[in-house]
Amino acid sequence: MSEVAFDGVTKRFGDVTAVDQLTLSIRDGEFMVLLGPSGCGKTTALRMVAGLETVTEGTLRIGDRVVNDVEAKDRDVAMVFQSYALYPHVTVAKNIESPLVARRFDTGDGSPRKLTSAERAERVTEAAAALGLTDLLGRKPAALSGGQRQRVALARAMVARPAAFLMDEPLSNLDAKLRAQTRIELVELHERLATTFVYVTHDQVEAMTMADRIAVLSDGRLQQVGPPQAVYDRPHNLFVARFIGSPPMNTVPGTVVRSEGATSVRLGGQSIEVEGLAAEPLADGTEVIIGVRPEDLVVDAAGQVEAEVRAVEWLGHERLVVCDLAGHQITIRQAAGDDPVATGDVLPLTADPAKVHLFDPDTTERLN
Ligand SMILES: Nc1ncnc2c1ncn2[C@@H]1O[C@H](COP(=O)(O)OP(=O)(O)OP(=O)(O)O)[C@@H](O)[C@H]1O
Ligand SMILES: [Mg+2]
Known part of the structure; x- marks a missing residue:
């Protein structure tokens, strides 16, 4: 040994x-x-x-x-x-x-x-x-x-x-x-x-x-x-x-928006809340790459962002829903028993703020 x-x-x-x-x-x-x-x-x-x-x-x-x-x-x-x-x-x-x-x-x-x-x-x-x-x-x-x-x-x-x-x-x-x-x-x-x-x-x-x-x-x-x-x-x-995760983490560019108490990132006119930026707050307007894993995007009537369904891939035990979000392709992973979705549907999406990852577009390092 x-x-x-x-x-x-x-x-x-x-x-x-x-x-x-x-x-x-x-x-x-x-x-x-x-x-x-x-x-x-x-x-x-x-x-x-x-x-x-x-x-x-x-x-x-x-x-x-x-x-x-x-x-x-x-x-x-x-x-x-x-x-x-x-x-x-x-x-x-x-x-x-x-x-x-x-x-x-x-x-x-x-x-x-x-x-x-x-x-x-x-x-x-x-x-x-x-x-x-x-x-x-x-x-x-x-x-x-x-x-x-x-x-x-x-x-x-x-x-x-x-x-x-x-x-x-x-x-x-x-x-x-x-x-x-x-x-x-x-x-x-x-x-x-x-x-x-x-x-x-x-x-x-x-x-x-x-x-x-x-x-x-x-x-x-x-x-x-x-x-x-x-x-x-x-x-x-x-x-x-x-590299880790299949399908891979969704990554789309966005901009930091700061308001009292909460920090969110804006992408294409919509915004999504994030956690973990308190230690070293990012300035309003900072450009970032937003990352969310396919299983962390959830369809929810009160969802913060909307995405349009492009394709649905059935894998038996689960399905992958490929969507357009503000001009970027993203993938959502759903259980086979979740409410059915069809091409053309507009889905309101939400993500647990603790599961939203932010990266620096230049250094590619994690920010939160
Ligand atoms: N004997 C060698 N002479 C010259 N270049 C080499 C030699 N062995 C490896 N390299 C180079 O070093 C780099 C790393 O090679 P290595 O074989 O360690 O990669 P790897 O991660 O094991 O890749 P793979 O998954 O394809 O096996 C590559 O660019 C490769 O071309
Ligand atoms: Mg090798």
């Missing part, structure tokens, strides 16, 4: 800055998800932890040891790749055993040694049982399903009992159903092993459902780190607001 800490870590490939001044402490035993779009530097950050990529600037620690110059094999981490990377010609048992064969392990007496074949077999049996592979140990990878292969890759990572597991999009080759199932299994595995997991994905659903904390990256830079719900409820900037 170990903390993994980036301190001002930068990675450059020639002119490309893949990871830019990353400072992030991953706690001992934590399930941390690095989340962001393609090319934002997730894999590069993980490969630096694994020792597969050098650190250009900054300090990387695992436990209390600076590992910038420690070789991959001496780092006590295990990496699971998207492609599984199993050995095709040997059995599942041999695949799982493979990390144990050449390495020396400290088995408790302070002097590392190779494991005996009985000790190796015991670890293979234990890892196979943990991942439901006991009946498959004699098969070769070609005779396994994608999900089973992924579990073999996880078992192989487990046998060395590493201080941290590093996973790079390990579920992306699985179909939707199996992905959902494997997400649950990974969370259970994490609870059982109580080991640090660093998990890379561009899939916000994976991040939201599995992480203790999410670190959102864009262009190599850390945008926000926090528990999934906190990041969802209070995105620090427009990038995070738009």
